[in-house]
Amino acid sequence: MKKNAKSLWRARNWRRASQTLFFGIFLYFIFRAHGDPAPQEGWQLRSALNPDLLFLGDPFTWVLTVIASRTLIEKTIWLMLAFIGLTLVFGRVFCGWICPLGTLIDGAGKVLRSPSSELILTKERARERAEKSRIPAIFSHRTKYYLLAAVAIVALGGVNLTGLFDPLTILMRATAFALYPLTHWWLSTTAATAQAIPAFAGLGRWFETTTQRSILSPTMPIYDQSWLHLGILLVVLGLTRLQRRWWCLHLCPLGALFGLLARVAPFKRRVQQSACTDCGVCGNACRMEAIAPGDAHTTDNSECLRCMECADRCSREGVSFSFAVGNSHAENVSHNAPFDLTRRGLLTAVASGVIAIPLVRMMPLRRSAVAAVGMDIPQDEFLLRPPNARSEPQFLQMCIRCGECYRVCPHNALHPALFEAGAEGLWTPRLVPRLGACDPSCTLCSQVCPTTAIVPMRPRQRRRIKTGTARVDKGRCLAWSENIDCGVCAEVCPVAPKAIEMRRGGNGQGRGAQDRVAAPVVIKENCIGCGICENRCPVEGSAAIRVTRQGEIRHTESGA
Known part of the structure; x- marks a missing residue:
């Protein structure tokens, strides 16, 4: 029992600590990275770090932007190379341990999903759930790969649509256009209300000065599309009610790119044959459905986030994550699920991308003919x-x-x-x-x-x-x-x-x-x-x- 508790600290709690840390960094960029007037330099950022780091680590937007523009982005790319290297070695740890939108989705899942939806999946129960699913059949784990292919084809045609689908841009727009202005308004209103009350006037002035110096922008931001972008984020989070990590599993193109790289990662999930009873607990714990129902030895490494939840849940300690070195893991089996993209799906994605290029450039018709x-x-x-x-x-x-x-x-x-x-x-x-x-x-x-x-x-x-x-x-x-x-x-x-x-x-x-x-x-x-x-x-x-x-x-x- 002590060993299991120690394992729990090594896996689940470390992952949650990592998610909290990187989500805190994201909030730091949102609330701290604003400008202050500087007499000699015009305006300068308050934050010690430039918030462009958040997107310079995103290979989906970086690579396809370079392809679409035929222009090399002259900014440091060490963070992106670090995330690519991390994925090639450890798999999709960015999605499970770092991504701020993934962290929000996990939190939404805790609120929106009922305990009855977490029944242990057998092959029969998985088939029955699929038949009763409210999720349209058009969506599967393959969909995000087809979306990635379509956006890449569009980029080859000189049109950049990465920002419409990238998870980091979706989250940034929602927070910048809606959540931050609401926070700004609430803090400013609180300070003004406190100052209107004689007993709290001093506290209100201190609160106003502190927030203006630390987290509030010089001007109250107002955007006419704020509710639209907040609504998009809420839809992404609300889809968790249908399936854990629905966005990550079905639509996220950044996750698809990391999934392609993760297939060759040597650090992967392994099952000890003598300990495994095929009870289904690990498959039920997997938020990305990377473990095949009724076959605990087979893992889809493109979908596995290396969250290690399955290892924590296994009461017989039959699941581990490690590198394969020689024959030291002869009893620890790791079967990689086949990469089952279909020819029809790929051709449809390519055709959709080719058709989208002229459509995007022509619509709406009021664009100038000189273009x-x-x-x-x-x-x-x-x-x-x-x-x-x-x-x-x-x-x-x-x-x-x-x-x-x-x-x-x-x-x-x-x-x-x-x-x-x-x-x-x-x-x-x-x-x-x-x-x-x-x-x-x-x-x-x-x-x-x-x-x-x-x-x-x-x-x-x-x-x-x-x-x-x-x-x-x-x-x-x-x-x-x-x-x-x-x-x-x-x-x-x-x-x-x-x-x-x-x-x-x-x-x-x-x-x-x-x-x-x-x-x-x-x-x-x-x-x-x-x-x-x-x-x-x-x-x-x-x-x-x-x-x-x-x-x-x-x-x-x-x-x-």
Whole structure:
């Protein structure tokens, strides 16, 4: 009994400790990796670690982004190589011991699954459960491999869809767009409520100062798609009600890639023949159904997460995880389940990928026709990209929709696009000055971009990069249309010399020019498209001065 308790500590508790540690690191990136103004450097990250590490360790997004863009990502890849090496030796330990979404799914399973669903599976009971299953027959453990193949074919065609299916990007978008803003609102409301009560005013001020310095971003983030991304995460977690680790077993393409590598891993599950009675306890404990019902000696190494739950549950200590060295494990049997992908399934995946390439690029039809002849001009004139973004085609090929740039933007200026750049541009970052202006001294988005879709830049470079040009709508401008003295846009313009000047009658010409108040005129060659004028415009609704993509400067291979 003591030996079993010791084994329990070595396996299950160590795995849970590892999951807790890496989930804590993920939360550290969410709550700590924000920007603070620095006089000499513009803005700098609060966190000691750059949050791009989270995605630089993801081989699914890294490899397929390189394939889609035909561009080598010039950032360190040691973490990704470490995870690949770890998988080649130990199997899918990333999924079982590290992945933050996997940790959340395990937690959801504890809440959503009833004890009656954990009956010991025999061959007959497994067949009976399959017949009564509410899971569509189209989904099986093979589905994620077919999805991986389809996304890879699409990448070969120059379209990057990895960010739509990658588990880390799904979790990051949900936390950045919904969970973090809710936390920000709750903490800010708590501090304000405490300060309104005289007895707790001091505590409230201390709480507000502490949270603002440690975990809160400078501006309360608000995103119009927050509930959509939170809903996607909740669906992924809710599927656990149907089957443990449903997402990991059926759809996760990152898990599929690790599963391919794990087949050759020498560290694997082994069963001691003299101790095994085929009781089925280990198969029932397996959250990935990697152990065949009624055959405890056969393990699908592509699905096994090396969580070691089966070894902990075996009362006869007949299950172990080890390396095969010579004949020392002659009695410990390990049969690897066949890799049963079908030719029809692979051909369907390849065909789906080939068909998806033109469909994604053509939909919706309102994309500009000039894109078809290789010009990188989106149809939407108000589609503004982050400063120093690559040319539009390459930007779409390299952006993985991870949400890092949105999250670190100190003024909530970046928001996910819908179909302004077509289906290919879904959830890519766009600058929306009316909701938040782009600080001309800020380079945080380029610092955290893991694929360099936004190329790193220095504050001095940022001030020379033009994201667009402001344009006055004379029909909405108070000075132009109603002869009301305003001038807010000219006052807040941060560049020198000013990009907005107030001129009598607009240009000092025409009938009654001297009787009119000074009106704003944009000096195009001075404007950098930061959007502060649009953000501060006092006109209700759509601003009277808006930034268009006209004159934008994108990053090229020769520099910004």
